[in-house]
Amino acid sequence: MSTNQPNSRIPLWTWIVGAAVLIPTILGFANKFLDLIIIAQGDEEGAFALTPMINYLLATAGFFCMLMYAVTQGAFHDINAPSHSMFENELELDRRSAKP
Amino acid sequence: MSTPATAESPRQENLVDERLVFWYFVAALTYMLISMLGGLLMGLQLLRWNPLPLSEYLSPGRWRMVHTNAIAYGFLANGFLGMMHWVVPRLSLRPVLDKRLSLFIFAAWQVVVLSTAVGLLLGEAQGLEWGETPVWIDPLAQAGLLLVAINFGYPIIKVKGPMYVTLWYFLAALVWTFLTYAMGNFVPQYAVTGTAAGAVGGLFIHDLVGLFVTPMGWGMMYYFVPILLKRPMWSHGLSLVGFWGLAFFYPLQGIHHFLYTPIPMFLQYGAVLSTIALEFVVLTVIINFVGTLKGTGMLCLSNLPLRYFYTGITFYFLTCLQCALQTTMTFQALIHFTDWVVGHAHMVMFGVFSMWILGMMTYLVPRLLKTDWYSEEWCYWHYWASAGGLTLMAGDLILGGLFQGWSWAALQPWDKSITVSHPFWAVRIVAGLLMFLAQVLLSYNLYKTWQKSPLRLGDETLTNVVPATT
Numbered sequence: 169m170s171t172n173q174p175n176s177r178i179p180l181w182t183w184i185v186g187a188a189v190l191i192p193t194i195l196g197f198a199n200k201f202l203d204l205i206i207i208a209q210g211d212e213e214g215a216f217a218l219t220p221m222i223n224y225l226l227a228t229a230g231f232f233c234m235l236m237y238a239v240t241q242g243a244f245h246d247i248n249a250p251s252h253s254m255f256e257n258e259l260e261l262d263r264r265s266a267k268p
Numbered sequence: 269m270s271t272p273a274t275a276e277s278p279r280q281e282n283l284v285d286e287r288l289v290f291w292y293f294v295a296a297l298t299y300m301l302i303s304m305l306g307g308l309l310m311g312l313q314l315l316r317w318n319p320l321p322l323s324e325y326l327s328p329g330r331w332r333m334v335h336t337n338a339i340a341y342g343f344l345a346n347g348f349l350g351m352m353h354w355v356v357p358r359l360s361l362r363p364v365l366d367k368r369l370s371l372f373i374f375a376a377w378q379v380v381v382l383s384t385a386v387g388l389l390l391g392e393a394q395g396l397e398w399g400e401t402p403v404w405i406d407p408l409a410q411a412g413l414l415l416v417a418i419n420f421g422y423p424i425i426k427v428k429g430p431m432y433v434t435l436w437y438f439l440a441a442l443v444w445t446f447l448t449y450a451m452g453n454f455v456p457q458y459a460v461t462g463t464a465a466g467a468v469g470g471l472f473i474h475d476l477v478g479l480f481v482t483p484m485g486w487g488m489m490y491y492f493v494p495i496l497l498k499r500p501m502w503s504h505g506l507s508l509v510g511f512w513g514l515a516f517f518y519p520l521q522g523i524h525h526f527l528y529t530p531i532p533m534f535l536q537y538g539a540v541l542s543t544i545a546l547e548f549v550v551l552t553v554i555i556n557f558v559g560t561l562k563g564t565g566m567l568c569l570s571n572l573p574l575r576y577f578y579t580g581i582t583f584y585f586l587t588c589l590q591c592a593l594q595t596t597m598t599f600q601a602l603i604h605f606t607d608w609v610v611g612h613a614h615m616v617m618f619g620v621f622s623m624w625i626l627g628m629m630t631y632l633v634p635r636l637l638k639t640d641w642y643s644e645e646w647c648y649w650h651y652w653a654s655a656g657g658l659t660l661m662a663g664d665l666i667l668g669g670l671f672q673g674w675s676w677a678a679l680q681p682w683d684k685s686i687t688v689s690h691p692f693w694a695v696r697i698v699a700g701l702l703m704f705l706a707q708v709l710l711s712y713n714l715y716k717t718w719q720k721s722p723l724r725l726g727d728e729t730l731t732n733v734v735p736a737t738t
């Protein structure tokens with residue numbers, strides 16, 4: 169298991185990439201969301217589009233809660249640690265099984 | 269995962285019910301054989317020969333549904349459940365919630381799958397693609413999925429601290445499968461109608477692949493590949509990108525099955541965009557697995573289970589490449605409703621997920637039965653016949669699909685496109701027979717291995733042996 173303390177400073181390029189991904193995504197999403205509202209209000213036939221959209225929004229809300237839970241569990245601190253500890257546990261389990 | 273392997277750490281025999289894992293594998297292979305028989309019958313019907321014309325209960329239309337349902341709920345679900353009984357306790361270092369519950373779920377699930385098959389043959393199918401399970405079975409299956417989620421969810425949520433990516437995939441799959449099944453089987457049946465039901469159906473079909481089969485499959489790969497390569501994943505961080513990307517982008521994709529339908533264009537374009545986004549996510553996953561292989565590439569050839577795994581990963585890459593084409597409106601206009609899609613479906617379901625499950629069985633069976641395979645050579649034959657048969661079948665159907673599409677685009681009469689299709693459908697039968705024989709060989713090898721197993725012979729001294737992997 170790695171014991172390195174994670175570096176708490178977020179490098180500049182992370183912010184730049186983050187902004188490059190998030191800004192168009194948020195704009196795109198907001199735009200589509202407005203589309204949805206207009207369709208749902210204006211066109212009686214179009215209201216059915218709400219079903220899959222609401223499904224999606226509910227599912228995404230669930231994932232978002234899960235993501236927040238993962239953050240509180242420290243999943244993004246020492247990000248490679250679980251990979252190493254899983255490996256050590258496996259070796260240990262096999263060693264134990266091999267012993268009569 | 270913060271639980272270290274200390275002196276008090278549990279032992280394999282207290283964690284894993286190996287007998288149950290083996291039973292799941294036997295059930296999975298049985299359904300695989302049944303499903304393939306169904307596929308062969310349907311394939312022959314398309315060549316205008318129905319070998320079982322005497323009874324409506326054996327009509328190819330019904331067998332086609334048995335074919336897909338037995339694969340999804342019989343082979344894949346049983347294979348994955350068996351695998352989870354091995355992986356989850358070993359990763360969480362805790363047994364499942366209750367071993368008696370596990371036995372009950374095993375029996376109940378077989379009842380669900382068998383009743384589905386019988387219901388379908390009796391003509392009681394529900395009118396929903398992939399949701400054909402008769403309506404009276406749906407509540408049972410739903411309850412079964414809930415029990416599965418509780419039984420496996422318990423050891424997973426007990427893990428303290430950051431979790432290994434496999435457990436993330438499994439935890440999510442347990443919840444997603446339960447919700448996806450409910451959405452696909454109950455919402456269109458009781459709540460919505462018309463195009464809305466179509467849209468929900470699209471979400472259901474795709475979510476079944478993306479939120480049940482995919483997370484199970486990738487979760488399994490993230491566990492077995494590092495173990496067989498004897499090194500951790502190249503980047504655990506990148507694997508988390510793959511997981512969260514799947515979580516956020518997948519649910520919107522279903523509608524890409526319904527491009528050019530009356531579903532509003534903004535939903536269709538939304539599906540196209542989220543498919544493109546997911547292509548990037550998939551790329552990160554593939555890069556991660558190729559990165560993990562760095563410097564040990566030859567192991568892929570010499571170690572048979574790894575060979576299955578990386579063959580599956582290669583097919584995964586190819587299916588995603590197909591998806592990138594399929595999701596464009598221009599290409600969709602050509603291949604919609606053609607055998608291209610059927611070729612794609614076989615490549616992903618057999619070439620990827622079944623190859624992974626079969627590779628996982630090849631690795632685990634000697635450990636479960638405490639003896640080497642009866643014939644390692646047959647294992648190699650099984651690999652080549654499965655991979656070769658699938659390559660032939662998928663290539664054949666994909667090409668045939670293009671010819672069908674061109675025939676329709678040229679506005680030729682319908683029966684011309686049928687004539688064009690016949691040679692391709694004949695090749696499918698040859699490829700299918702090869703794949704079928706491969707699974708018969710594997711089943712026979714499994715039987716012979718079981719016969720010589722010290723567990724069956726009651727030789728206690730040998731039951732702690734961990735045989736060398738194939």
Ligand code: HEM
Binds near residue numbers: 303335609622700704
């Ligand atoms: C003996 C080998 C097989 C044969 C001969 C065969 C044949 C067929 C046939 C004739 C169809 C119906 C196609 C149509 O409606 O036009 C079909 C559909 C399907 N098969 Fe198979 N199959 C075989 C093995 C498998 C396996 C092993 C899997 C999965 C692991 C599988 C998954 C599917 C799926 C998902 C579909 C639905 C495709 C769609 O609706 O687009 N098949 N198969």
